Amino acid sequence: MKVERLHRKNNLGLAGWIRGGRYGLERYAYTLHRITGLGILLYFLLHIFATSSRIWGPEFWEKTMDLFEKPVFKFGEYLVFVAFAYHALNGIRLFITELGFGMGKPQRPVIPYKNAVRRQRPLLIVAMIIAFVLIVFGGLDFYLLGN
Amino acid sequence: MRESKLWVYHLIAGAVILVLLGIHMFIMHLDAILYSLGVGSQNPIDSGVVFARSKELFFMITYIILLGTALYHGLYGFKNILMELTLAQKSEKFISGFLTLCGVLLFAYGTFAAVFVFMK
Numbered sequence: 010m011k012v013e014r015l016h017r018k019n020n021l022g023l024a025g026w027i028r029g030g031r032y033g034l035e036r037y038a039y040t041l042h043r044i045t046g047l048g049i050l051l052y053f054l055l056h057i058f059a060t061s062s063r064i065w066g067p068e069f070w071e072k073t074m075d076l077f078e079k080p081v082f083k084f085g086e087y088l089v090f091v092a093f094a095y096h097a098l099n100g101i102r103l104f105i106t107e108l109g110f111g112m113g114k115p116q117r118p119v120i121p122y123k124n125a126v127r128r129q130r131p132l133l134i135v136a137m138i139i140a141f142v143l144i145v146f147g148g149l150d151f152y153l154l155g156n
Numbered sequence: 157m158r159e160s161k162l163w164v165y166h167l168i169a170g171a172v173i174l175v176l177l178g179i180h181m182f183i184m185h186l187d188a189i190l191y192s193l194g195v196g197s198q199n200p201i202d203s204g205v206v207f208a209r210s211k212e213l214f215f216m217i218t219y220i221i222l223l224g225t226a227l228y229h230g231l232y233g234f235k236n237i238l239m240e241l242t243l244a245q246k247s248e249k250f251i252s253g254f255l256t257l258c259g260v261l262l263f264a265y266g267t268f269a270a271v272f273v274f275m276k
Contacts, residue, residue: 025240043237050230057223057262061269063210067203074201090185093177100170107167146189154188 035126038133042099045092052089083151090147098140102132162232169229176222210273223266227259 021028029036062073077086105111111132112125182190187200199205209215235255239248 043233046230046233047237050234053226053230054262057266061266063206064269064272067207070203070206074203086185090181093181097174097177100174104167104170146186150186150188154192 033126034130035133038099038102042096042103045096048092049089049096052085087147087151090151091144094140094143094147098136098143099133102129102136105129105132166229166232169225169232172225173222173229176218177226179218180222207273210270213274216270216274219270220267223270224263227263231255231259 027040029040059073059077063070076082106129111129113123113128116122118124184200235252238251243251
């Protein structure tokens with residue numbers, strides 16, 4: 010048991026979480042996926058309590074919603090939307106690659122060759138473009154059309 | 157339960173959330189765009205609209221499904237991040253148990269709220 014724990018030792022500490030090192034773009038996508046995931050989780054836990062407040066009736070609900078009308082909450086809400094758009098689109102990419110699609114067939118690493126990470130990179134780029142479009146539309150809705 | 161199984165559930169929950177939260181986001185947060193296209197309501201958090209929606213069976217059921225899958229997906233993801241701290245096995249067990257308990261309690265509370273407003 011002791012050997013197993015030694016084997017699992019985290020030598021890099023926090024830097025191991027944040028630094029991409031030689032792993033490249035996908036490693037940062039992974040870090041951002043986690044940060045946005047944690048942000049959404051925190052919001053979601055508060056969201057459960059806020060939306061469940063409707064058990065106390067319409068007046069209480071309106072009071073709760075009035076609280077969230079302040080610009081700082083509106084900006085926070087938009088940040089959650091941005092996090093959602095990123096997390097969802099990157100999540101679709103992860104789903105596709107997790108199931109083994111978009112990475113090409115296994116092959117011998119005879120130079121010149123393309124590794125699986127490079128083969129799936131167009132997926133990352135397309136996912137990020139769609140996420141960006143969603144974020145722009147969300148911004149339009151939150152700040153221009155929604156008023 | 158085996159970790160690989162929990163991971164597959166995490167993926168399945170992600171796919172379910174993608175559909176349900178996609179609908180949720182469009183109705184609640186892209187409402188102005190939808191409304192200008194002639195779909196949805198002008199103010200989706202207006203209490204009249206909210207309570208009318210809560211009385212629809214479709215929304216009551218999807219709220220509960222979304223609540224359960226999102227809690228599982230979020231808390232399991234959070235657990236995975238914490239496990240990378242490589243804590244003592246006792247602490248890992250405590251974290252798993254604590255997060256499971258939180259998930260169950262929150263699910264019970266949210267489900268109660270959805271059913272209560274639906275029946276009222």
